[in-house]
Amino acid sequence: MFNKLKEKLGSFKQSIGKTIDEKAVELKEPVEEIVEIEPAEKPVSTPEVSENVSSFEDQLDKTEASPSLKQKIGFAQKAKALVFEREVILDGSDIEDSLWELEMALLESDIAINVAEAIVESVKEELVGSRKKLGKNTGELVENALRSAIYKVMSANVFDLDDYIRDAEKPVHIVFIGINGTGKTTTISKMAKRLKDMKYSVVIAAGDTFRAGAIDQIAIHAERIGVKLIKHQEGGDPAAVVYDAVQHAKAHNVDVVLSDTAGRMHTNVNLMAQLEKVCRVSSPDLIIFVDEAVAGNDAVERAQQFNTAVPIHGSILTKTDADSKGGAAISIAYITGKPILFLGMGQGYDDLKKFDPEWFVDQLFE
Numbered sequence: 094m095f096n097k098l099k100e101k102l103g104s105f106k107q108s109i110g111k112t113i114d115e116k117a118v119e120l121k122e123p124v125e126e127i128v129e130i131e132p133a134e135k136p137v138s139t140p141e142v143s144e145n146v147s148s149f150e151d152q153l154d155k156t157e158a159s160p161s162l163k164q165k166i167g168f169a170q171k172a173k174a175l176v177f178e179r180e181v182i183l184d185g186s187d188i189e190d191s192l193w194e195l196e197m198a199l200l201e202s203d204i205a206i207n208v209a210e211a212i213v214e215s216v217k218e219e220l221v222g223s224r225k226k227l228g229k230n231t232g233e234l235v236e237n238a239l240r241s242a243i244y245k246v247m248s249a250n251v252f253d254l255d256d257y258i259r260d261a262e263k264p265v266h267i268v269f270i271g272i273n274g275t276g277k278t279t280t281i282s283k284m285a286k287r288l289k290d291m292k293y294s295v296v297i298a299a300g301d302t303f304r305a306g307a308i309d310q311i312a313i314h315a316e317r318i319g320v321k322l323i324k325h326q327e328g329g330d331p332a333a334v335v336y337d338a339v340q341h342a343k344a345h346n347v348d349v350v351l352s353d354t355a356g357r358m359h360t361n362v363n364l365m366a367q368l369e370k371v372c373r374v375s376s377p378d379l380i381i382f383v384d385e386a387v388a389g390n391d392a393v394e395r396a397q398q399f400n401t402a403v404p405i406h407g408s409i410l411t412k413t414d415a416d417s418k419g420g421a422a423i424s425i426a427y428i429t430g431k432p433i434l435f436l437g438m439g440q441g442y443d444d445l446k447k448f449d450p451e452w453f454v455d456q457l458f459e
């Protein structure tokens with residue numbers, strides 16, 4: 094997952110790390126630090142400590158370490174040592190080229206331009222100007238700046254669907270929208286299974302009355318998962334199917350209604366008007382936009398257009414298991430102002446991951 098993006102972030106870390114190492118100065122006064130010492134046979138005179146640590150023997154002498162400390166080193170795990178820290182103050186011109194490379198790398202990864210700019214700006218703010226202490230690993234400083242920049246753009250308006258469903262008046266009605274073939278039906282099935290596992294009762298509305306075979310496809314999923322399906326004839330009015338499903342849920346105390354809708358291009362005026370009607374008639378609690386992560390910027394643009402026609406509450410990105418760029422996942426919440434709720438990570442019913450921006454950022458640097 095996200096392999097290309099990981100590579101690009103890795104090269105940025107290296108390139109800017111080199112600049113930082115060149116500009117870094119060693120502090121005159123060493124500081125005391127606990128260092129790991131190999132236990133057992135290692136000779137006391139050649140301990141393996143960091144590059145920044147001057148000869149351990151020297152330091153022990155300098156700090157007037159007690160003879161007992163010297164004796165203990167043979168079997169101790171940790172000891173005090175004097176470490177010469179480094180520090181750096183960067184100005185904008187030092188890292189201008191690297192930041193330009195970062196912006197290009199983000200754009201090549203299909204990250205939307207204003208999101209790429211926001212990330213670069215945040216990395217710059219983090220690194221430039223103030224005095225930074227450096228440990229032996231310069232990469233850590235850069236990685237932390239990148240992590241917090243990406244986290245910031247991804248964690249807009251985080252919203253917990255589980256909490257919402259737990260607390261809301263039942264039935265909770267959720268409509269899934271998006272273009273053709275991006276994984277709506279599969280996602281609804283995964284969601285139905287997940288909610289059923291959480292002990293909620295679920296009914297699915299076969300609201301895609303447009304595509305031949307769509308009703309049969311969702312009927313197979315509903316049967317496998319063991320949830321009720323409300324369906325009409327192919328070519329029927331989707332608003333009527335969804336309405337019936339909600340009435341059924343109210344009459345039978347069903348907790349959650351998941352409504353499928355036909356995939357449609359956001360540019361198709363008639364179909365978008367039909368979608369507005371479905372949402373108006375059934376007034377859902379939540380509208381979730383589904384698209385595939387592999388579509389990159391296109392998915393983000395579509396999310397924006399759907400959001401204009403029928404305001405969405407969040408997105409689900411499918412096929413992240415096949416996505417090497419990560420651009421849509423990073424951009425979509427920032428651009429729509431609505432959070433990512435789940436990620437589809439495979440074709441199985443359990444391949445639905447609740448979205449957590451912290452987890453996502455960890456994946457980029459693992």
Ligand SMILES: Nc1nc2c(ncn2[C@@H]2O[C@H](COP(=O)(O)OP(=O)(O)OP(=O)(O)O)[C@@H](O)[C@H]2O)c(=O)[nH]1
Nearest residue numbers: 273274275276277278279356411412437438439440
């Ligand atoms: N690898 C992978 N494939 C997925 C994922 N989600 C869905 N798919 C596959 O994508 C294909 C299309 O999925 P559907 O659920 O039929 O898509 P849809 O949006 O309902 O399609 P329409 O009914 O045409 O609108 C199927 O082959 C799914 O198995 C995912 O997270 N990862």
